Amino acid sequence: MTTTDENDIATRLAAVRQRIRDAELTYGREPGSVALLAVSKRQPVSALRTALAEGQHAFGENYLQEGADKREALAAEAIEWHFVGAIQSNKTRAVAEGFDWVHTVDRLKIARRLSEQRPEGLPPLQCCLQVNVSGEASKSGAEPAAVRELAHAIAALPNIRLRGLMTLPEAVSEFDAQRAAFRRLREQQAELIDDGLALDTLSMGMSNDLEAAVAEGATMVRLGTAVFGPRPEKQP
Template sequence: MTATNTIVSNIAAIQARIAAAHYLFCPSAPQATLMAVSKTRSAKEIQLALSAGIQHIGENYLQEALAKQAELQNNAICWHFIGPVQSNKTRDIAEHFSWVHSVDRAKIISRLNDQRPSQLAPLNICLQVNINDEASKAGATIEEIPALAELVLNQPRLRLRGLMAIPANTRDPAQQRRNFAAVRELLHTLRQRFPRAQLDTLSMGMSGDMEAAIAEGATILRIGSDIFGPRAAAKPD
């Protein structure tokens, strides 16, 4: 099978899984958006995903992403930054992405707002929550999220959309659902506290747990290797 057929068929298989999970768990809800996570993948591979109907591309490494954006600039792509946000990279992120999913500090919020070009639409923000308090993972604590949400809501060039989470790795579907339910409940708390905010996004769910994420209200699924195949070695950013 050629690379083209593999990527196209992989996307079709994932879309079928998404549709089946929605039918089973939440048939009346809008179908979750499939984001292709393309870290270490080439612009050509991304182009193949676009040909299969993908519109949302997630990147973890800034310099790698900027090179791909330059190569694919004639394509209608919604670019999402999903990797750790370092202070020295906020300007390029603010200038070249439509979404940032990994915001977890007040300093980053202020810098993204100050560096977002005024001629662009507000930058869509998801706050990353470390839902299981894992020392090895980034993200704010549950207790820190409301204050960070309020800070984002007070920035004119940012738009708070919701939460992102990478829960503890488990193959137990029941535990997966409990983890994602905690994220959903936190978003519900934010909606009650900030009723005028456009809090419509739960960025959660990857290849091994997308069904559990959909069952608990995921709106954006982040899928990489199940689309593009085994991950290549990462390049320094």
């Protein structure tokens, strides 16, 4: 029998997919051009199984041990695992060995370690360069002025593939202000493409600014509570 939680996740997932389709239509995007990354931080394995049953196969994790436990529990499933948490130097090996994508590369040192530590036999680690478009001191991400040089250096590394840019801008409620932040990322990526980099991913947009991100060219939106509901309390 389907539980209430399973019904809730199925309902939320359907609603999120409809929001994405509506935004694609409203802003002249190709249908299906915006992918959904379900951010499953602190959600139980059962919640991921429910989303899987509804056709969701890309999941984002913020914590290495939690991600490792889920990968082990769901090893038989066809899942694309994305790391979306902050990366310190002592975390790069676990990211390189266990994930398909990483969205939070913001320093060349981290990119080099990921490249060096990616195991032979695995495909290249798909990477996004995180950019601090709003200039917030509390946020991770490369400074916009440093992005061009950094992107070219990362793109030249073996064992990883730079796919595009990612941002987590300042939280604002006004739609035009949301769009302005995402526009800065889109324009920066366009400059890199003009420089000859083969980039195809803009990872931007969350529950409160999904539509603004799609309007400005997002190819992947990262949603957590909109899919799974409130996160369980973090265990001490």
